[in-house]
Amino acid sequence: MTTAKDGISALRSLKNYLIFLKDAGYSEIPLETKWNPGSSRQRTPTQTLESSPPSSRKAMPPKTSNLTLDDVKKELGECTRCKLCEGRNTIVFGSGNPNADLVFVGEGPGADEDAQGLPFVGRAGQKLTDIIEKGMGLNRQEDTYICNIVKCRPPGNRDPEKDEIEACKPFLIKQINAIQPKVLVALGKPSASTLLGRNVAITKERGTWHEFQGIPLMLTFHPAYLLRAYTLENRQAVFSDMKQVLARLKS
Template identity: 50%
Template structure:
């Protein structure tokens, strides 16, 4: 690992994660999940018409982008400048999910483009990843909540079918939840991020790891070492998944 990258992240000295076996995971657990995720999207109770739910669950990338761009399903559509769909490799093994767009993202239409985005890019580089190359980045909600507040449950519910369809189309091997809001929404829990970190979770059969949101790390520099541990755990998990798939 390039020490300069670690220095940029403020992660020196390096904390090493103890190696551990990843048990109970199917080699293809991150692939071919489209049917399961579509079923989840259709069975979950949303405040939406059946036609909308069915259309989202069967949309291709182009149609899904159009639907998100024109969405007025919740009040966030009234205050946004534009929707923030997501960005990256549409067949990525890695899927990073945050909570929602901020002011800069609302202006540019791309997730994680401010200071938090720069830190996320550094975090990716620290484990030999790059935005857009085997990585996809999305959010729980596609519109900026006013004042950068956390998304409300009803807002997340209206956006959930879009995210489920993105996951079904990408078929990632591993999901990384960035921050408490993303983790609690994906795992349907109110548990603290401290209790969710360091363990392998599952979302619709896909392994999921929880770490801190980059915006939080900008305010809490002391937790960058913990985020580095999470990234190492995610990197080792992905290596195990890829090794199991190729064997």
């Protein structure tokens, strides 16, 4: 039976979705959207853009590691494996659900992240949260895991350097192996290039599927880039990329 609470929750989700669509540059609801605001179900992944829940998870390749995220964190310890340890306040390991179907991989912590020890908590983080929650209808903490290719803040927010990425990458790989998500999303060029092991032209290759160790990998813009280049085209591009991700989560 649909309760008043369910109705209010559905209306709130609808409002968030409409705000997100407006933000993404839409003046009307895209035809292919199957969102069902009348559903009495509590929100499930994919409810906002797609009405059906994803199929049972973990149909992906077998785990290549028995390590848990806690094991990986312990192994990382108070890491001094690269020079980024010198200026950091905290190691930003990652946050979210250790069994998430969806993992976002960013570039590296910024000032806010370094201060709080959590990934994507500044302006770009808020944008990513909006994309996940308002756009995709997921709960950031419950439905996703978010981490970066380097876990310590590069000085002045510069790009991480090759030796730093190489030093930190084994831990990113171990994190992904521990989680074994159904889908990975690389946020921006450094992340995409690190995961694919080649120089990725993100403006050309965003929106395309690749694989990382057998896991489907979608490339999209970093939310910080989206904020810097807040064009209709870029917002719709990210919207379209995330729709593809939701469809893959369901398959």
